[in-house]
Amino acid sequence: MDRQEIIDELKKVLTPYMEDKELLGGINEQTDLIKDLKINSANLVDIIIDAESKYNIEIDMDSAEKMTTVGSCIDIITEKMNSKT
Amino acid sequence: MRTQQYREIVEQLPYKSSFLFVDNISLLNEDQVVGDYTLRKDAFFYEDHFAGNPITPGGIMTEIMVQIGLVVLGIHLITCESGQMNVTREGKLFPLLTSTNVSFRKMVLPGEKVTVISRKQYFRFGKLKCYVEMHNSDKEVIAKGMFSGLIKQFRHNREMSQMEKA
Numbered sequence: 142m143d144r145q146e147i148i149d150e151l152k153k154v155l156t157p158y159m160e161d162k163e164l165l166g167g168i169n170e171q172t173d174l175i176k177d178l179k180i181n182s183a184n185l186v187d188i189i190i191d192a193e194s195k196y197n198i199e200i201d202m203d204s205a206e207k208m209t210t211v212g213s214c215i216d217i218i219t220e221k222m223n224s225k226t
Numbered sequence: 227m228r229t230q231q232y233r234e235i236v237e238q239l240p241y242k243s244s245f246l247f248v249d250n251i252s253l254l255n256e257d258q259v260v261g262d263y264t265l266r267k268d269a270f271f272y273e274d275h276f277a278g279n280p281i282t283p284g285g286i287m288t289e290i291m292v293q294i295g296l297v298v299l300g301i302h303l304i305t306c307e308s309g310q311m312n313v314t315r316e317g318k319l320f321p322l323l324t325s326t327n328v329s330f331r332k333m334v335l336p337g338e339k340v341t342v343i344s345r346k347q348y349f350r351f352g353k354l355k356c357y358v359e360m361h362n363s364d365k366e367v368i369a370k371g372m373f374s375g376l377i378k379q380f381r382h383n384r385e386m387s388q389m390e391k392a
Binding site for chain 2 (some may be wrong): 150181183185186187188202205
């Protein structure tokens with residue numbers, strides 16, 4: 142799975158936690174989940190749990206703390222998917 | 227032994243007097259909690275809600291579900307995780323409700339005893355999510371819903387001093 146594919150999948154994970162779905166249109170690797178997408182910080186945990194089941198990975202505390210932008214989410218998801226195989 | 231342990235958790239709750247809504251804990255483990263509270267007839271909110279017709283406010287019912295269903299279980303989980311007692315001492319820990327979709331089926335009148343049953347959905351990265359039901363003494367469902375909250379722990383000195391600056 143390349144980065145663009147992960148972004149497309151990640152959008153589906155983020156959508157339920159966004160009030161303004163139109164913000165997803167301008168998404169790029171620098172997009173900040175809280176500042177740009179206006180996601181409630183308490184929902185970051187739900188996003189991580191949904192991403193875990195979607196990609197069949199396990200995300201630890203240290204990695205979770207880094208997942209603040211779309212780019213860093215992709216980094217962590219890629220890293221976890223690669224270390225699994 | 228167990229009763230003693232439950233009582234210690236209730237004593238650790240950061241709520242006091244008129245806003246403490248936990249009387250007894252009858253079951254508590256890493257996955258669930260059951261507890262009860264009897265609404266005091268002289269509670270502060272009955273005089274005005276409603277004038278001449280006291281009914282427990284939905285907000286108070288929600289608070290009872292939060293205190294038993296989320297906060298008691300949350301403190302228990304943190305105590306298990308950290309291995310230390312009295313995690314709430316000196317304001318090192320405080321609970322924050324982050325979301326609920328509670329729905330109400332029946333009214334609760336002054337003097338009624340309600341039982342709260344909460345089952346953990348997950349506890350991760352400091353966030354606890356539970357499915358919580360409130361029953362009356364006839365075991366009928368009064369209210370139910372998904373509740374989420376954060377148990378915030380001050381990472382001592384650093385966050386404390388940031389708070390003081392703010």
